[in-house]
Amino acid sequence: MRKFLISAEEIVTIICLMIYSGTPLEPLMTHGFTLKEGDRLIDRLLFTFTYIVSLSLITLRWKKASYVFSKDKFIWILLGVCTLSSFWSLDSDTTIRRVLGLAGTMLFGVYLASRYTLKEQLKLCAYMLGISAFMCILFAVLIPQYSIGSAGDPTSWRGIYQQKNILGTRFVLGGGIFFFLAMTTRENRWVLWFGYVVSGLLVLLSKSTTSLGNFIIITAAFLIYYRILHLKYKVMIPIVTLLSTVGIALYTWFISQADTILGSVGKDTTLTGRAELWPAVLQMIAKRPWLGYGYGVFWEDSSESSIVVQTVQWNAPNAHNGFLDLWLALGLLGVFVFAIGFVINFLRAIYLVRWNQTSDENLWLLVFFTYTILSNLTETTLLDQNSLEWILYVTAILSSKFPTRANM
Template identity: 30%
Template sequence: MNPKIEKALAIFGLLVFSGVIGMVSYGRGSDGAGGSAGGSNPFDKIMMVLRYAYYGYTIFMLTVRLKTVVRPALRDVLIWGLMGVIVMSYLWSDFPDISEKNGRLTLLTSLFGLYLASRYSMKEQMSILQWTFGISVVFSLLYSGALPNYGIEQGTHKGAWRGPLLHKNHFARFIAISTVPLLFAALKAKKHRKIIWGIFILSILLVQLSTSKTGLLVFFTLMLLVPLCKALQLTKSVIVPFLIFIVLIGASAATWLVNNWEPFLYGLGKDPTLTGRTDIWAFVIDKIRERPWLGFGYEAFWEPGGEGENVKFYILLVLSQAHNGYLDVAVHLGLIGFALWFGSLILCFFRGLIWARVGGEIEDLWPLLYVIFLLVYNNTESTIVETNSFFWILYVAASLSMKRIRAVIPGAWEIETENKKLV
């Protein structure tokens, strides 16, 4: 296949999984104005067909290049252990049909991430992401301007931008991570610099227009981390990794605080209305204790009629997630699934530190920055291991793209089986 056509297909595939070109918000009401699930989207069936087409395309491309797939696949075996738990969870799920179907789709989603990792270098992947996010940012602006009744929240969050996505928080999450590849593109641009910088600045504006405090906080965290991570390539000092770790802890704590400010004040003896997420978390933790090892089955807990629906009797809310990725993984897949998932994240974090330090290009900072983004965002939103998840695709691709590195002598590194040493 022509490399340019294949790259274009990869970009279009990511746009499909992102939900942007599917215009998920079109025809659907906002919270408090028809409900986020109210209405129907005429493009849903088209997007479903496109996703299945990409799964077929992925299997074909992996099969014809099988020899180049095995080594990247083995770079993070915890991912495949997690996929095994997900695929098999229908055996103990409260809704076996749902867990079986969604488990298969999530495995296929992982294979698309494997395809990207096995086919493209980190630099090439970053180019694909830059095109994907650049198109998404411009399209979101045009969509929201042309269709403000759908692109801008009309109900509870009136005035907040959600763009072509279902909710303002989904939009903020997507745009917040888009700023990193777009910044990389702007810093390295030799042609069309003003246009690329303009798109990057537009992405910042869209984060602000979403009015998401978490999105804005994560954006500032990522922008602070870019020069810190770049310093890994310029110095061997242990202070830089320590500072990165401190920023990660601080950002996680700040994200928790901005989303639970009222319960926090209540705990200090103040008397605001108690509206944070802590009540939801307490309910979910109690449920995890009921089935600690394997959970309630992949994506089964919050199904109508499932155990998660009982939350409305305790806190008078109807939910589809725990607003905490760590708890959602544990309640669906138990402590075994959680250990595989979280273990992969932590492994990716430390591998990302080494990869950023050894690599000489700004693109080599991506895996570290992306896993930090996931670690922070999962404090308040489920941002990973979801069916047809754009974010899971990017995680699998980032983790499996980092070749194994071993120290030869202090200060010298050997990358996998290549005869290449970076000092």
């Protein structure tokens, strides 16, 4: 009976993870995402289901959940700033609803951290992403009108997701998880390598140039962290300095040659409109730099967002940059709180890798923090309600401070 309950809980967890990642129900219920966001009642019901499941499962092990909850104050301070932003928000009611959704999302992160070790969490994510990859391929074969074709490119894949960039971002994360598990796990290693290859293939089929670059960088980041951080300080510091110098030089060269490089692959230096969008967003940030416009309201058909849309001449759903969206929502106050927590945990992850060289789980912290930075340069996942990435950010931090395995 105990084994059955454990298996049932794992299945429910995988289902919840898929809801946050994106389910096959979404394109089916919205006719290939042709219905408006307000008509997608199924989404709200599914996320409400995850909140109820999280609260129920946390109640069963409330002592461990309370312990995990108390292990990092900055993510909860950030949630508190989101709540307080309702006092200066453009729409306080919307902010409160969004904060409740964010709290429910983070609650699921607390459950994961209190119930599973970090590696167990990643294995559950690997199961979920494997199912998602299979469904993306199945949709492309059986109902291509729902899964292939994006604005400006009728051949790019989007799978079971709303657009190609989401598919690309999702399997950059998937590639990182499969690669990490393949490098640190002995069991079923060939299956994990297969998952890594399929993830890379889906990133290629999405035709998201940014995602492809991030996929390569995440793979390289693991290898670099794995090799370099175990060296002696006298060797590590010069190597890190050299790699940083080379990285900056390559970045500078890329910027100077952007027209030629992007033009050769059919892209342009506007990064699909982002180069026009970001200056317009910065102008709006300058109007409320300290506290922002309130959590989750700026892009909700506000008069302020309409100014940005009129400027760029396309319907931007967000700033396509997580750091700018965080600044828009919570001002420098929110950016400052997030930055402090991020830097502290990043440095702590480096210390854990060097101090506890027998544990590979600490490497995931560094890899995922790198992914968080990269993914938020051109998309938005920071402090995003109902976001798989934000759940994994919360669990990565909390799990690193909860060394013992949480049992039922």
